[in-house]
Amino acid sequence: MTILNLAEYKNRKEHIVMVTCYDYTFARILNDSDIDIILVGDSAAMVMHGFDTTIPIDVEAMAVHVASVSRGAPDKVIVGDLPFLSYRKGLQSSMEAVEKIMKAGAQAIKLEGIDGHEDLVRHIVDSGIPVMGHLGLTPQSVHQLGGFRVQGRTEDDRERLKKQARACQQAGCFSLVLECVPDTLAEEITQMLDIPTIGIGAGIHTDGQVLVMQDLLGLTRDFKPRFVRSYLDGYATMLDAFNRFTADVRSKSFPAKEERYTG
Ligand code: KIV
Numbered sequence: 001m002t003i004l005n006l007a008e009y010k011n012r013k014e015h016i017v018m019v020t021c022y023d024y025t026f027a028r029i030l031n032d033s034d035i036d037i038i039l040v041g042d043s044a045a046m047v048m049h050g051f052d053t054t055i056p057i058d059v060e061a062m063a064v065h066v067a068s069v070s071r072g073a074p075d076k077v078i079v080g081d082l083p084f085l086s087y088r089k090g091l092q093s094s095m096e097a098v099e100k101i102m103k104a105g106a107q108a109i110k111l112e113g114i115d116g117h118e119d120l121v122r123h124i125v126d127s128g129i130p131v132m133g134h135l136g137l138t139p140q141s142v143h144q145l146g147g148f149r150v151q152g153r154t155e156d157d158r159e160r161l162k163k164q165a166r167a168c169q170q171a172g173c174f175s176l177v178l179e180c181v182p183d184t185l186a187e188e189i190t191q192m193l194d195i196p197t198i199g200i201g202a203g204i205h206t207d208g209q210v211l212v213m214q215d216l217l218g219l220t221r222d223f224k225p226r227f228v229r230s231y232l233d234g235y236a237t238m239l240d241a242f243n244r245f246t247a248d249v250r251s252k253s254f255p256a257k258e259e260r261y262t263g
Contacts, residue, residue, distance in 0.1 A: 016208025027072025070105025080106030125172030133168035201227035
């Protein structure tokens with residue numbers, strides 16, 4: 001799988017599978033899996049660092065996550081998120097942010113929205129760097145959106161999102177994440193565009209799906225949006241492992257003879 005194959009996926013109507021990842025250990029597992037793309041998302045701010053939004057994470061922290069993932073998953077396409085405001089402070093500083101993420105090991109970058117940075121996207125693409133767009137619920141704008149809520153519910157919003165989707169394609173994005181939009185809108189955008197769409201909370205008609213790894217593995221207990229399907233009760237499984245270790249230590253059944261260096 002390379003960025004170039006993605007267009008073929010769309011033509012063949014074969015769905016693209018993307019999962020987020022932020023560290024080496026999980027990246028190694030994903031490297032051996034059947035998934036197509038790893039997204040080192042700025043959701044790292046929330047699931048790895050415990051913030052309420054994606055706003056606090058900066059380019060340096062994102063570059064550390066990208067580098068860890070790229071060491072663990074050399075065979076996968078890795079997309080790195082540009083964090084909050086890192087691409088809104090002028091060309092020089094935006095390109096420095098792109099450089100850090102790419103030099104850390106990403107093969108493409110993702111950024112949210114398009115209004116006001118169409119030229120920047122063109123410039124990044126013209127610099128030889130693939131760009132993934134992201135529309136709908138764009139978490140970096142959570143305060144402007146009034147919370148993490150479904151977008152594109154009114155006719156005006158639908159039209160605005162369709163216009164933005166066209167702008168992403170025209171600016172040279174190779175694919176587009178659609179987050180938390182009604183399935184009929186995601187379907188319209190997917191049919192309208194030549195580039196593949198990858199949905200999260202956007203229904204079945206997108207060209208691919210993405211989930212945050214912690215959600216997919218059932219590692220988070222506090223919050224489960226309706227679009228999440230967990231394939232493991234990771235929280236319960238891990239809790240049980242920690243508690244069994246504790247019990248074994250306290251009962252002195254760990255370490256056993258074969259787990260000790262004797263002599
Ligand atoms: O940061 C992230 O994890 C994302 C996905 C939700 C698409 O942008």
